[in-house]
Amino acid sequence: MVARGVLVPLALAQFVCSFAGSNMTVMIDDISRDLDTTVQGVQSAITIFLLVMAALMIPGGKLTDRYGRKVCLNLGLAVYGVGALLSALAPNLTVLVIGNSILEGIGTALLIPPVYILTTVLFTDGVARARAFGAVNAMGGIGAATGPLIGGLIATTLGWRAAFVFQALVVAVIIVLGRRHLRDPLPADPTRTFDVGGAILSAGGLSLVVLGILLADDDIRLTLVFLAAGALVLLWFFLAGRARERRGREPLLSARLFRDRTANLGLVTQNLEWLVLMGISLVVSTYLQVVRGHNAVQTGLVLTAATIGLLLTSLAAERLAKHHSQRVLVMAGFATTTTGIALFLALSAVSSGTWACLPGLFLIGLGTGAMLTPSVNIVQSSFPERLQGEISGLSRSVSNLGSSLGTAIAGTILVAGLARTPERSYALALTILAVIAAGGLVTAALLPRADKVTRRG
CATH class of the missing domain: 1.20.1250.20 (MFS general substrate transporter like domains)
Known part of the structure; x- marks a missing residue:
């Protein structure tokens, strides 16, 4: 029987990532004025975050086998927390991109796969697992749905920087609760190889696809070019991985x-x-x-x-x-x-x-x-x-x-x-x-x- 306490840090981790993905949209004007930049510049920061997260999610999941689920979860939380604090202190758009787009994007890619892996392996009964995923997805949905509301309230009353401080505080709570309640039943295997070439191909292919999707509002022809290029790179990734597997070596997927x-x-x-x-x-x-x-x-x-x-x-x-x-x-x-x-x-x-x-x-x-x-x-x-x-x-x-x-x-x-x-x-x-x-x-x-x-x- 798994204690219900393990669900709290896992669900909060999903909440903070979903919240971060939706609350920025209501603060774009405030951020652009404060940092003396353009609305397009802040929107670019959001786009880069999506690209980083999409590019690194598959490699992030694979790293859990080599280093352990809880280690990757804590590392992701730490990187994410540093990114949130850096964003809160950002004097210009460049620092905001480093904190929010890059560090929070990397942190999300590292911490989200362990959330779902630990939920799966800690709750082995089908009904109990359904309850666990229900709690995790509920918090993710709350984060996405209330992001604009909470973000708007925080930005209106305390300023947009406080929204990033809020994220850092939630991350700190997750780390404390995780140390107390979470365990990793699957042993890490440092001997498992990591397919660097596959990681590069998957990251490149997914980045091209996501970038193509995000460009759909501007130029549909450019979108089609990026989507086609991304599909070709992903096909290359799949064929290279299958060939690697046939040679007896472990592929990324x-x-x-x-x-x-x-x-x-x-x-x-x-x-x-x-x-x-x-x-x-x-x-x-x-x-x-x-x-x-x-x-x-x-x-x-x-x-x-x-x-x-x-x-x-x-x-x-x-x-x-x-x-x-x-x-x-x-x-x-x-x-x-x-x-x-x-x-x-x-x-x-x-x-x-x-x-x-x-x-x-x-x-x-x-x-x-x-x-x-x-x-x-x-x-x-x-x-x-x-x-x-x-x-x-x-x-x-x-x-x-x-x-x-x-x-x-x-x-x-x-x-x-x-x-x-x-x-x-x-x-x-x-x-x-x-x-x-x-x-x-x-x-x-x-x-x-x-x-x-x-x-x-």
């Missing part, structure tokens, strides 16, 4: 990870979940501020409806797993999210009141919370302990790509002027996201009906 149909479908659902979630977050946040005239704090308060829904189903993951298969839960999540989008569009079309946004957002939160936990559980539970480092890094990279795709697709639709009025542009973006969510429902339906609730040996 084993080809066995891609032979499991259930895990592959689970990865696709993870990608689509985060695509839809982050796309909706961008569209609704922008809609509330541009069309409804809300400020950052008011927007965050409205989005609390989605946070409550996400909390309810995420924290009920253990109970849901006892009565429903993982496949059914993922399908129900996509269906509920799609219904929530439709309800949001319908009520917003007939009323300009804030209340009209709440029922749809609540359903979106319910659906998101219902499917995030089982899809992660499906993927992590499909592999034995010796492959947890690799699959955790791959899983997080796939989710990050989904997040980048969601913001890029939504942002491109909003700035492309495809509709005659701003209101119709937002409606079009949400409609396309609803169609993608429906595609996720179809993908989830292809999952096997029998759950893999325990790891394979």
Whole structure:
């Protein structure tokens, strides 16, 4: 029986990383004025953070096998904490990029894979693992959803630098709690080799893909060039890894990870979940501020409806797993999210009141919370302990790509002027996201009906 106390540092670690990914957006103007730079400069810092995190997530997961999960977690927290403090003291944009974009990006890539590995190996029972992933994903959802609200409140009352101090304080709490409660049941193996060439190729390929996605708002032709180049580099990475494995040497990612149909479908659902979630977050946040005239704090308060829904189903993951298969839960999540989008569009079309946004957002939160936990559980539970480092890094990279795709697709639709009025542009973006969510429902339906609730040996 694993003590519930181990969940607190793991869930807080996911919270602080998700919070960092969303709270910067409401502080861009304040930061640019204070550092005497441009809005585009601060946006570039956010972009670099995404690139660093995406590039290093797979290598970060692999390093856990060599040095240990808890060691990598603590190292990631330390690097992240230093980056947060450096960002809080930044006198100019260059120092902010070093602290927030580079150090926090490296720290995130080092600490997130151990969170999911430790959750998987410490909770071996399928129902208990569902509860654990539910808590971790709930805190991640809270961090992402309340980032603009908490960030806006902190920036308004104490200044934007205090938001980075807040992150550093949370990191310090995690380190203290981790020393007291966390243990690593998997022994580190310093003899395991590290595929440096594979790490370079994977980092380069993922960076090109993410950069291409982020450039979608500016030049679609440049986006296609970067995406094509990234795909070629990733293909090179896969073929080189397979050749390395055939020679009896350990690759960065084993080809066995891609032979499991259930895990592959689970990865696709993870990608689509985060695509839809982050796309909706961008569209609704922008809609509330541009069309409804809300400020950052008011927007965050409205989005609390989605946070409550996400909390309810995420924290009920253990109970849901006892009565429903993982496949059914993922399908129900996509269906509920799609219904929530439709309800949001319908009520917003007939009323300009804030209340009209709440029922749809609540359903979106319910659906998101219902499917995030089982899809992660499906993927992590499909592999034995010796492959947890690799699959955790791959899983997080796939989710990050989904997040980048969601913001890029939504942002491109909003700035492309495809509709005659701003209101119709937002409606079009949400409609396309609803169609993608429906595609996720179809993908989830292809999952096997029998759950893999325990790891394979």
